[in-house]
Amino acid sequence: MQQEDELKNDERSESSQQKSQQELIDQGWMLKALLLADKAANLGEVPVGAVVVLDGEIIGQGWNQPIGLHDPTAHAEIIALREAASHVGNYRVVNADLYVTLEPCSMCAGAMVHARVRRVIFGAYEPKSGVIVSQQHFLKQRWLNHDVDYTAGVLADTCSEKLSQFFKARRAQKRLEKERE
């Protein structure tokens, strides 16, 4: 009996060890996505960055740029998925994981299902248009032909801080422009 208990404890600590290892890996990729978010901010776009990772390697990266590209679909996730799909030579990026600094919208969540993404990992919550957990549980709908797992809130504070700083700076800029008028 005691032996059994010890065995269970071992299993438990092993699985929590695996869990914390995965958390570290997730944070590492999220930091890469955060760097890409800066590229969007430098272009005056809402700072969101995304990377697609397959077998421990980045195969697609993107940052938000709908304004600059005159493209309503140019969200970070879509750009990263396009690059990933062309990297593997298939619209299905099977077993790939997508890291993005902000909770995805319905368009991006739909694209992830089409692309057969394995798991989406996001940073900040988006209460207005996020569909992974905020407005709805898009990926949990039964009619979808592919299950995408998700992990929410990885480096959430850092990701949302980047967004608030951007909007704060933009508001200040607008105030300045108004004063000059």
Ligand SMILES: [Zn+2]
């Ligand atoms: Zn989107």
